[in-house]
Amino acid sequence: MPVQVSREAVFSLYRSFLRQTARLPHHYLRQFWMLRGQDEVKRLLASDDDVLRRTKLKRVRKDVARLEMANTGDRECFAYVLDMAYGRKGPLKHAIMKPLLSDPSQPKPPRIIPAAHKSHPPVYSPELAALSMSGSSRRQGKPLKPEQLVNPPTMPARADPSSSDYQLFGPLSKRREVNIKWRFFTENWQKLHPPIELTIDQGPALSTKAKSIERKPPRAIGIPGQGLLEDVITLAGASRARRPPIPRRQRQSLPADEDAERRQGMPMAPTSADVAPSRFIRRRYAELLGKIPILTYTRTGKYVVALDDAAWHQEREYPLAEVDDTERAWLPQGFGEIERAKKADKATVKG
Known part of the structure; x- marks a missing residue:
């Protein structure tokens, strides 16, 4: 005989859902998952079919488990929480994409x-x-x-x-x-x-000829007016344009003028109010930013797609520290010649 889903069990599970939601690190995440939990529980209680209620209860339990693992530092579960909240998957993605599938x-x-x-x-x-x-x-x-x-x-x-x-x-x-x-x-x-919102290019004033071909204002897409893109960029941009730090011993071996010049050339670290509280969260938001294309409407009426500088993406090149004499001394003798020979062999094979 199938087990009946009682209201007490649903309310107990909903309280666990709210407790895990309150631990999420960002206000928008807490708001999104709280509303999602409310909708799921309402649909669960409104269903008269026992089989459907058990299915919906199982879905809520799975969300609670994912939220709990995300709050304890599980990478995949935290990525799932972000993807659902920012429309990288799930119903919100389809809601954002639906207006783009037609042109009125x-x-x-x-x-x-x-x-x-x-x-x-x-x-x-x-x-x-x-x-x-x-x-x-x-x-x-x-x-x-x-x-x-x-x-x-x-x-x-x-x-x-x-x-x-x-x-x-x-x-x-x-x-x-x-x-x-x-x-x-x-x-x-x-x-x-x-895209989660449309960015309008506020460039310099256009010439008379360019103004004549300028189109009417674009339609709103995504989740406009919430500042979600700016929040994600702020949370992910803690290490934007920052060179990787060099070890302490190597830094001490540098001359004073060279070390001062290097420190002066590095951008200042952002304040604690501008970044997420941990490196784990900053990196997850940087990965999320690599999934958020920035759609820009130019002054000439065209659409341009790009990624933010802080985004982690498979096509993005990241800055690496330069190899100096101190680090080169630790490399195997003839390492440079071996690498050059390997590159020459690869070029010969491709040719």
Whole structure:
């Protein structure tokens, strides 16, 4: 006989949920997960189906366990907490991406199948096109080329009347063409990280010719007016543009003027009010920032995608400390010649 879900067990679990939520390090995280817990518990209590209630109870228990592990320093669970709160996955991601999947300012393209009402090809809005053609916003895969927005790379050659396959096998089915375009469109946007807000470029004044082609104000996307992007940048930017510190013995061996010059060239450390309380949290927010593309609307009416300087991303190059004479003395003799020989061999193989 299945176990009944009592209201007392639900309320006890909800209190545990609130206790773990209160321990989260940022106000927005606490607010998001508190509202999420309220919605889940309300739906759980409103359900009359015992099987569905047990499923929802299991989901709440899993969230409580993840929050508890995130508060104890588990990297994967803390990343999950951040991803859900900032729309990198889950319902919030779909809510942010939904307005970008259409363009109200443009009319619908003509139908591929005249008699079918749902045979319109997908429309890439300017925001979605900019995200699709940028590597900074992709969760996986390569950025698209402009021509791939119109003609997907998965489209068979038979769709082109000038191809040899068209002459040999005949035209491609129109229904199949519609399905291929929509399938590629859906798979593409699901591989993208949505922006959490739109940044408007407040650059210098434009010339008269540039003003004549300036577009109307862009639509709001993401979670505007909350300052979430600025908060994430502040929490992740503790070590932005800072060179890695050198060891104490090496620093003591430097001449006084050289050490003073090096210290003067390093940026000042941020105050405690500007950074998260621990290095663990700063690094998790830096990883989160690598999943948040900054979508900027320029004065010329175009959209540009970039990442913040403090973001951790697979395509980002990070500063490394220079090797001096003291460190070079600890390297194996002939280390430089060995490395140069390896690079020469790799270049020969590639050539």
